[in-house]
Amino acid sequence: MTAHFNTKTSISEVGSVKIHKSCPTPHTPSDTSPHIRYIIMRPILLSGHERALTQVKYNPDGDIIFSVSKDHVVCAWYSHNGERFGTYHGHQGALWTVDVDPTSTLLATGGADNTMRLWEVKTGRLLKTWEFPTSIKRVEFSADGRQLLGVTERRSGHTGSIVVYEINPDVEAEQADEHVLRIICEDSKATVAGFSYLAQYIIAGHEDGTVSQYDGKSGELLYNTQVHEPDVQNQITDLQWAPDRTYFITASKDKSAKILAADSLEVFKTYQTDTPLNSAAITPVKDFVILGGGQAAMDVTTTSARQGKFEARFWHKIFAEEIGRVRGHFGPLNYVAVHPQGTGYCSGGEDGYVRVHHFDKPYFDFLYEVEREQLQAQSNL
Amino acid sequence: MSRPAGRTDWAADDEEDELPQNQIIKNKDGTETIITYAVREDGKKIKTTRRIKKSVVKQIVNPRVAERKHWEKFGQEKGKPAGPQTDTVSVAENIVFRPTANWKASSDDKSEADKKKTDLKQAKIKCRICSGDHFTTKCPFKDTMGVADDATPAEMPDDAPQAGGAGAGSGSYVPPHLRGRGAGGGEKMGGKYERDDLATLRVTNVSEIAEEQDLRDMFSRYGHVTRVFLAKDRETGRAKGFAFVSYADRSDAAKACEKMDGYGFGHLILRVEFAKKPDGK
Known part of the structure; x- marks a missing residue:
């Protein structure tokens, strides 16, 4: 991010919600013992959706959260206070996915009405609709915002595919009708996909637990590897990038999440949990990953909320050790998204709520003993 | 928190039937009191008084981002006006999040079921x-093999928890103090005396006025009679008409x-047969 930050002061509008937050905060900064630090978070609950959330996303500046759910509506929220500033209307079916371009001017969505749509973020105006024979499970902009990919579902005679469109970042410009690239997934349909650094590769996670690497220009399959358990039930449910897009994390129904390198598809880290995972995110600033999941939505009624494991799990990215959990949802977490500056995260659940969490100071202070020693050694040099 | 001004409003409210x-009242200590009126779904008017403290958080x-805010x-x-709307935004309860280096599910919250399971695992199980x-x-x-003879009552507290509702195999519930009592089942009324069902007689058609001592004599x-049990009515103290007599030896x-x-006894003819176990073994 090269934009120079003005010292322009903006006074945030202080609504009543914000004010409650600023009431005497119960966290105890006096507690400085190295291992016991409490972070008390007061999540903001966004209840603008009537049905299960499917994806939530921060824009690159982290000031806006976009959320899509099965109720056909896209919502845009200010992340700092949870104020909803707009909704995008037009989709005729459940929405599966949303993504915003790097300048926060264009928004792409895809859903079960077999369309992928492009919106103007500021006004909610529908700019473009692409129609497909099947539903769109995932959309993602490339890092420069010039390309947009969509993952189409496999259904009755149509194979799953990944389509790529050239995007003109100008709002008023006419967008191309025809895709520039179409990758057919013959063996196993792709469930998630994304652009690696410089859009050099397109990485896709498949239904059968494999991850494949395609050439970003030609669409040629370069490499395919079995990463997660090879079972139809163990599809890869999420793929999120590290900030520099050189590595990514996958979440799978086989209860594990893995970090892979974008160019070699080598598995760096594995995070084995006890529940099917729907989402995994890598946090900037701190070396953590956040995993979200829980029992499949259809089984939920048979268990109590406690046993459903509807918690966001924090794992240390490097030591691959669980460090804590955040409760709150009463349905499985369908998506977790991290603030691009690492100051918070939000999760969208099957229960229809988005919970926005802002990290407190102790979150950033938390260090492993070895990390602390290393810092000590560095400062002594 | 209600103010005189508010009260006159209430009066006006009654007459004109409008809210x-x-x-918004500014207090001396810098806080604000906001009084809002609304009609609830059931037609009742409600007055909400909120006292809030505003603090301006400056953020560079x-x-x-600043532009997008407007x-x-x-x-x-x-x-809709600026600021979060109450219908879509609310603040959840405080959440304590404590990152720890050796975090375990057990340290935070363990489900009841898990706990029970481990309890059971830790309990000493001995056949x-x-x-x-x-x-x-x-x-x-x-x-x-039969149950080991040394299963004396003294050992029972150890055994009791695992026998659980299973009731030592007979399938029926067995109260804790009777668990682990040998082959299970049988006529349990005799308590600890009744060890050998094979040498126990069931005597029915016993006269109401009979006493245990009479039976023992006969x-x-x-x-050698080890035990006589005569069922008696708890209230009247009279015999109920049946008894059990145990011998040390089966041939006796x-x-x-x-x-x-x-045998005729007290106007009635006794009927004597070997006691049966309730499950017919």
């Missing part, structure tokens, strides 16, 4: 037949059974 103006942000609202939010670490009912020797003729019992069956 009074919302009020990217100009792009965007006009659209869609369902069109025309009463072969002293193995399994339940007596699961013992591979349960058909070929039955002692055929051998058989002889007594033969001789005493049909």
